[in-house]
Amino acid sequence: MQTKINWFEIPSTDFSRAISFYERIFDTKLRMEQFGEVPMxxxxxxxxxxxxxxxxxxxxxPNENGPILYLDADSGLDKILARIESAGGRILMEKMALPRNLGYIAHFMDTEGNRLALHAEQ
Incomplete structure (x- = not known):
């Protein structure tokens, strides 16, 4: 199965400073949104x-462990989750529905200790 990164999140301690940094280095304007209490x-x-x-x-x-990468799980999020523990990983956050029909996510730890995430439209 091939996959791709569906989404990434870069944590910040000073949101305004982080926004300014990324807008500057990429010469772009980030779209401001709010997810519950979380600014993005x-x-x-x-x-x-x-x-x-x-x-x-x-x-x-923010820390040396880095951002969370969301991998495409449209081939079957439930199937992928069912294989994580038997392959030596650990589920950190069970499947969760996103608002506004944005699909579903789940977080897991791989065999190397990396925290990653999955995203599926359905």
Missing amino acids: GIFTAHDGDGVGCVVHGEHFI
């Missing part, structure tokens, strides 16, 4: 679709 500066593709964000909130802590 959305990176967009040429067609306007969001591809990732700078995020600020209690559970988003």
Whole structure:
């Protein structure tokens, strides 16, 4: 199975500073959105679709462990989750529905200790 990165989140301690940094280095304007209490500066593709964000909130802590990458799980999120533990990984966050019909996500730890995530439209 081939996959791609569906979404990424870059944690920030100072949201305004982080937004300014990314807007400056990429010479772009991030789209500001709010996900519950969590502010997000959305990176967009040429067609306007969001591809990732700078995020600020209690559970988003910048550190050397890096951002969370969301891998495409449209081939079957439930099937992939069912294989994680038997392959030596660990599920960190069970399947969760996103608002506005944006699909479903789940987080897992791989065999190397990397935290990653899955995203599926359905």
